[in-house]
Amino acid sequence: MRSPFAYTPRSGPLQAASPGAAVAYLGALVAVAFLYSSPLVLAAAGVAAVLAGYLAGAGSAVRVALRMGLTLALLVVAVNALVVDRGETVLLRLGELPLLGRVDITAEALAAGAVIGLRAAVTMVGFAVYSACVDPDRVLRALRPVAGRSALTATLISRLVPVAAADAARLRDAGRLRGPAAAPLGRAALARRLLTGSLDRAVDVAATLELRGYALEPPRRPRLMESFGGPRYPKSFRERSRYDRRFYAVGALVLIAAIAGKLLGADGVHAYPTIEVGVPPATVALSALVVLSGLAPMRRKAPRTRHA
Amino acid sequence: MPELATRARAAPVLAIDSLSYAYPHASRPTSGMLSPQGGSNIDLVLRNVSLTLAEGEFALVAGRSACGKTTLLRAACGLVPHFHGGEIVGSVHVAGIDAIAHGPGDLAAVVGYVAQDPETQIVSTTVAAEIALPLEMRGDPPASRARAVEEVALALAIPHLLSRTVDTLSGGELQRVALAAALVTRPRLVLLDEPTSQLDPVAGDELIWLLRRLNEEWGVTILLAEHRLERCLAAADRVIAMDAGAIAFDGSPRDFLAWAQQADTALETPAARLFSLADIDPLPTGVRDARAILRKERVGGPPTETCEPARPAPPPSDRRGFRSGDPRPSPGAMAAEARDLWVELDDGVSRGDVLRGVAFKIARGERVALMGRNGAGKSTLLRALAGLAEPARGKAKAPGGIALLTQNPSDYLVRERIGDELPGDAGLAALQIVGLENVVDADPRDLSGGERQRLALAIALAGRMDGDELPGLVALDEPTRGMDRARKRDLEEMIEGLAASGAGVVVATHDVEFAAVFAQRVVLLGDGVVIADGAAAEILSGGWYFATEVARILDLPGVITAEQGAASLDPEGRR
Numbered sequence: 001m002r003s004p005f006a007y008t009p010r011s012g013p014l015q016a017a018s019p020g021a022a023v024a025y026l027g028a029l030v031a032v033a034f035l036y037s038s039p040l041v042l043a044a045a046g047v048a049a050v051l052a053g054y055l056a057g058a059g060s061a062v063r064v065a066l067r068m069g070l071t072l073a074l075l076v077v078a079v080n081a082l083v084v085d086r087g088e089t090v091l092l093r094l095g096e097l098p099l100l101g102r103v104d105i106t107a108e109a110l111a112a113g114a115v116i117g118l119r120a121a122v123t124m125v126g127f128a129v130y131s132a133c134v135d136p137d138r139v140l141r142a143l144r145p146v147a148g149r150s151a152l153t154a155t156l157i158s159r160l161v162p163v164a165a166a167d168a169a170r171l172r173d174a175g176r177l178r179g180p181a182a183a184p185l186g187r188a189a190l191a192r193r194l195l196t197g198s199l200d201r202a203v204d205v206a207a208t209l210e211l212r213g214y215a216l217e218p219p220r221r222p223r224l225m226e227s228f229g230g231p232r233y234p235k236s237f238r239e240r241s242r243y244d245r246r247f248y249a250v251g252a253l254v255l256i257a258a259i260a261g262k263l264l265g266a267d268g269v270h271a272y273p274t275i276e277v278g279v280p281p282a283t284v285a286l287s288a289l290v291v292l293s294g295l296a297p298m299r300r301k302a303p304r305t306r307h308a
Numbered sequence: 309m310p311e312l313a314t315r316a317r318a319a320p321v322l323a324i325d326s327l328s329y330a331y332p333h334a335s336r337p338t339s340g341m342l343s344p345q346g347g348s349n350i351d352l353v354l355r356n357v358s359l360t361l362a363e364g365e366f367a368l369v370a371g372r373s374a375c376g377k378t379t380l381l382r383a384a385c386g387l388v389p390h391f392h393g394g395e396i397v398g399s400v401h402v403a404g405i406d407a408i409a410h411g412p413g414d415l416a417a418v419v420g421y422v423a424q425d426p427e428t429q430i431v432s433t434t435v436a437a438e439i440a441l442p443l444e445m446r447g448d449p450p451a452s453r454a455r456a457v458e459e460v461a462l463a464l465a466i467p468h469l470l471s472r473t474v475d476t477l478s479g480g481e482l483q484r485v486a487l488a489a490a491l492v493t494r495p496r497l498v499l500l501d502e503p504t505s506q507l508d509p510v511a512g513d514e515l516i517w518l519l520r521r522l523n524e525e526w527g528v529t530i531l532l533a534e535h536r537l538e539r540c541l542a543a544a545d546r547v548i549a550m551d552a553g554a555i556a557f558d559g560s561p562r563d564f565l566a567w568a569q570q571a572d573t574a575l576e577t578p579a580a581r582l583f584s585l586a587d588i589d590p591l592p593t594g595v596r597d598a599r600a601i602l603r604k605e606r607v608g609g610p611p612t613e614t615c616e617p618a619r620p621a622p623p624p625s626d627r628r629g630f631r632s633g634d635p636r637p638s639p640g641a642m643a644a645e646a647r648d649l650w651v652e653l654d655d656g657v658s659r660g661d662v663l664r665g666v667a668f669k670i671a672r673g674e675r676v677a678l679m680g681r682n683g684a685g686k687s688t689l690l691r692a693l694a695g696l697a698e699p700a701r702g703k704a705k706a707p708g709g710i711a712l713l714t715q716n717p718s719d720y721l722v723r724e725r726i727g728d729e730l731p732g733d734a735g736l737a738a739l740q741i742v743g744l745e746n747v748v749d750a751d752p753r754d755l756s757g758g759e760r761q762r763l764a765l766a767i768a769l770a771g772r773m774d775g776d777e778l779p780g781l782v783a784l785d786e787p788t789r790g791m792d793r794a795r796k797r798d799l800e801e802m803i804e805g806l807a808a809s810g811a812g813v814v815v816a817t818h819d820v821e822f823a824a825v826f827a828q829r830v831v832l833l834g835d836g837v838v839i840a841d842g843a844a845a846e847i848l849s850g851g852w853y854f855a856t857e858v859a860r861i862l863d864l865p866g867v868i869t870a871e872q873g874a875a876s877l878d879p880e881g882r883r
Contacts, residue, residue, distance in 0.1 A: 002475060002654070007433055009471045137437030141444065159431050162475055166427075173696055174719035177712050181734030181771025189722040204428035207391050207412075211421050212431070212489070213445035215413035 004060040005131040006162075012133070013243040014056040014297040019139045021244040024251035025296060026052070026130050032258045032290055033122040037269045040279060041258075042118045044287035049125040051294030058132035065128030066121070073117025080113030081105050086272045087112075112271035152214060159205050164198050171197075250296040254289065261286040320401075321497045321529040322361040322384055327398035329354040329379060329388060353379045355553040357398070361531060363496070366523045368540055369533040370564070370575055371550035372792040373757065377533040378424075380550065381499040384531065385421040386412035403496050416442055420490030424502045424790060426482035429489075435477070436470040439488045446493065460492045463526075464518065480511040480682050487515075491522065498522075500532045504539060505789050508681040508818045509853045516540045535792050538577040538821065538857045541565075542594025549575065565591040574793040578821055578857040578870050585874035598861040641672040643781040643812025644693050644710065648702035651688050662688045664836040665702070670812040672708070672780060675803060677823035677844065678816040679854055680833035686816035687715070689833070690783045708780020709772045715786045717764035721752040726763060730770050738770035739763075741778070741809075742802070758795045761787060762802065778811035788819045800826045824848050824856045824868040844868065 009015060014022055029052070032045045053062035082100060087108025094103040136158055144151040171193060175185030209215075261267070261282050268278025330352050354376050361367055369377045382388040389396045390411045400407040403418040423429050432438035436457055443453045461467040464484050469477065477485065483503055490498055500519070504512035520543040522528050534540050541547070547564035549557035549572075557567045568575040569584055569591070576584070579598045580591040588605060592598035651663040663685045670676050678686045691697040692704040694712040713720075723729050727748040730738055739745045742762035747755070752763055765782070772779040784803075788796055796819075803826050807813050817823055823830060823844060830847035832840035832854060840847050845866040849859040858873040867876050 006475065007473060009434060009473060135434060135437070137432045137434055141437075144444075155431060158433065163427065170714070170716065170719050171722070173691075174714060176696065177694060177714065178720065178767050179711065179734075179738065179770030179772045181732060181738065182730055182767045183723065183728060185722060193722040201428060204423075204425075205431055207387055208423075208429045208431055210387070210391055210412045211385060211416060212442045213413045213416035215411060 004064045005128055007132060007134065007136055008057075009135070010057045010133075012056045012297055013241075013246065013299060014052065014129075014133045015135070016241040017243045017247050018241055019134055019142050021241070021247035021251075022130065022134045025247040025293075026126050026251075028251035028254040028258075029290070029293070030123050030126040031255060033119045033126075035258050035262055036267045037115050037271075038267050038279075038283055038287075039115065039118065039269070039277070040283055040287045041267065041290065042115065042122060044290040046118065046122045046125060047291050048294030049122055049129060051291070052297050053125065053129040053132070055295065055297040055299075056129060056133045058129050061128040061132035062125060065125045069121030069124040070117075072124070073114070073121045076117035076120060077110055077113035080116065081109045084109040084112065088273050089275075108271045108273065108275055111275050115269070115271065152209070155209065155214075156202065156205060160198060160202055163201050163205075164194065167197050167201070168194055246296060250293050254293045257286055257289050320360050321363055321365075321403055322359065322531065323399075323401040324357055324359040324380075324383070325399045327354055327357040327383060327396070327400060328352050329383060329396045330394050331379075332393040332395075353553050354383065357553070357555055359548065359555065359558070361497070361529055364523065364527045364529060365546060366520065366530045366544050367532070367546045367548055368537070368544040368561070369531065369548050369550060370537055370568075371556075372572075372574060372794060373535075373790070375550040376553040377550055378501050379553075381421065381501050381531065381533055383407065384497070384499055385419045386410065386415045387421075413445075416495075417446065417493055418496050420493065420495040420498045422483070422486050422490050422498070422500045422503050424505055426479060426486045426506070429486045430474045430482060433473055434470075435466070435472050435474060435485050438474060438485055439470075439492050442489060442493050456492050456494075460488045463491070463522065464488050478682050479506045480508070480515075483507060483511075483515065487518075491528070494526070495528070497529045497531065500530070502534055502790060503532070504534065504536060506682075506786075508684075509539075509820055510681055512536070512539055512818070513853070516543050519543065535790065536819070536821075537575065538579065538594075541577055542597060544593075561593040562590055565593070574797075579861055581870035582858050582861065582873040585870055586877045588877075592861075595857060595860045602861070642669055642707060643672045643674065644670045644704075644706040644814070646689065646693070646702070646704045649689070649692060649699055649704050650701040651685075651692050651697050652700045653688065653697070661700070662836050663692065666833075666836070666838055667702075668831055668838060668841060670781060670814055672810050672812050673807050674812050675807045675826055675828045676812070676814045677827035677830045678814055678833065679818070679820075679823060679830055679847075680839075682818075684833040685836040686833055687785050690785055690814070690816055693781065693783065706779075706781045710781040710783060711765065711768040711772055711779050712783045713761070713765050713768055713785065713787065715789065717761045720764035720767045721760065724751050724753075726750050726752055729763070729767055734771045734773075735766075737773060738766040741769060741773070742766045757791070758798050761799070765802075778806060778809050780812060782806050782811045782813050784813070784815045786816060786818065788817060788822050796822055796825075820848060820854060820856050830854075845872075 029045050029049050033042055036042060050062050050066070053059065082103055085104060087106030089107040090104045091107055092105040094105065097103050140151050140155055143154070171185070171190055175190065178185065264282050266280060266282035266286050268276070268280060268283070270276045357380065369380060371377050379388055382392065383400050384402060384407065386407045388394065389408065396408060402415055405415060405418065407415055430438055432441055439457045439460060440453045443456055448456070457470070458467070461470055464487060466481070466484050466488060469481060469485065474482065474485065483506065487503070504515055507515060516539055519530055519532065523530050532540060532544070541561050544561055547557065547559065547561050548555055549564060549567070551572070556571065557564055559567070565577065565580040569580065579594065583591050583598070588601065590601065592601055646666050646668055649663050649666040650661055652659055653662045666685070666689060678689065680686055688697055690712055692699055693706050694710050721729065726739070726744065727735070729752065730736070736745060739748065742765055744759065744763055744766060752760060755763060769779065787799055791799070800822070803813050803815065815826070827844040829842065830840070830844045831838060832847060845868050848854065848856050848868045849864065849866055852860065856868045858870055859868045862873050862876060864876055867873050
């Protein structure tokens, strides 16, 4: 069974974009969620991330991330309400509870928890879209010349995680097939066997990396090779996409607008001591811009061509 | 590096001289140093090996399990000693580069290596990135990489896979991708360690002939280690047979067959055994060669020729393959049944029907081979019978219980003492069934491959037996992967013993020759549907890919083994 967050090659603009452009775009949406506490802006960032995911064909990743994110948000709201005693609007007095002491549930603590939870949910959706749409091989390739060891570690992990998951599934199956008189599989035995198996697998993967030349010095840049008399290749082969500019531009626009809005007071939300929510026109405008940015992965309609 | 490149072009592709090697932690009887001759040291994996491969040779490494084939290949690509450590004497030069002084990374430009398990030799997410990785490591620019990837993908007929992620590929596709990654740097030497062990007969044959084509058209030198010699002997120029870490034979395929006839019959191919039993010379290296010899010698051969079989085929069998003398199940003693069985699975891309209305029965005491290409639904059928796969429609049941042994017996072994895996009297009874009752205190990791398989079967059987009576069905999924013929004989005996004790035995296998020996009946699956179900002799002689080598040579109905084939030929051997 494949994880919904696993990268799936598709022909959409977000998948075609270089990792830098995709990270700039999705990173801007997540940055907005971290910069703002306004529920309107947070909801707009969430809608934009969901839209981007659906338009990029990562609907199942978005759905799973939303489910996980909203569950986490509810948990954060509950925990925040129980542990934070700030806020003037007391909704419920629970009295003295073991470990927590005197607990008053306030509307402000609930609201503050909801903001944190929403922020976490937006971040999860953003990362889900990244995971399902950005080719990890291209990210590692971009990382390798600047951080060879980190790239090696990331390569090993990115390969070993699915292999270990497959091993675990097989071991569990074998556990179900053990006869009733055989010692049961047991979690400790399974964990130990998985660990030793993973070490063996890691050795095999490391051997393959060695054979592929991973131990060689980091790859030289093509242009440097050309200047030393190496063969010349067309510039069109540099790994870029025609969508890069779009994502860089949208990401920059969203980030600049968010920073400017923050400076101009578009984030007029305070939870304590009483809830204050200001919705100035700047907040509405920023929210509209953020929602619209979710359309960036939309594919342009192909022009009609007449066939002879 | 330029100096290395110059040396690479001038020298033989592989030159090994007096090579002896021991893995780290191998126990030594006396001193710690290896003797160059490797003489009496019992822990040496390679003993005084000397070997030279010229440009463009296609060499096959033969030998029983653990004879040193894999270690020889690892030494030729630098993994031994650089990656595995250990003690080594002698020299290994690959295209003029000293493999002991330089690591596998330096050798990557001149040698490609494909290991047995494709799962562990894939390190990227997408196929295109996996194939391009060695070029990227070498610093090739994107345009050069793109061209090389395109060319190697076309050569291996996998351009349609380039944009796929590796976790959506079948075993055969993964093996091709691993081969593409090994070939993309245009190495002078390609090393392959049992590359067909996980492939069905169709994909296995395709891979061998693909290697031959690359060898002829690209001039790539091939060093291939294999157990299924009948599959690749005809493609090879030379055979190197190993025994206990030393080279026991080095010569042409035909001379190898003559040597194997005297020195180790476990290395004989079915075709060679057929000719040997029928007293026909010379021994054939493959089906085409055998047919040509039969034509020349005017011996009873294929019906397409003018010759007719001089003797009738072996005694006819009923639809289930029982002959007189075979133990027959008592009427109504059913071991397993599938009725209109549909199973839907997610292959990582979409959900689809893996089994489509399968219907069949297995009787107690019956020995059945379940065959079909990779992805035909064999494992899913066994999993459905064992309750691991939920039917979407229909029923799968094994009324007397089922003991299923999946493809990797090590998955059943999770403790460090056999007695801890199988405690109590019921555990001991299961160990007695497989003949391991005397090693209760041993560590499962110290057992041989065959013993581990038997122990895993005991774990699956434990508590499912009614006194001495076995469960109704014993199912084995691809049990002969990586096995030499001697170990297959042990397995065959075990299967016969289980069936004689009253269990129905079903074995999912790609190994046609093994099926011909143990099975009474063959069920052939194609794309989730039963496409043939009948006596083994009938099914394994009626096709091309799912037919034994003897059946392909003689093309006589019902003749699938060398013994049957020899009996079908003219008693004088000539016509």
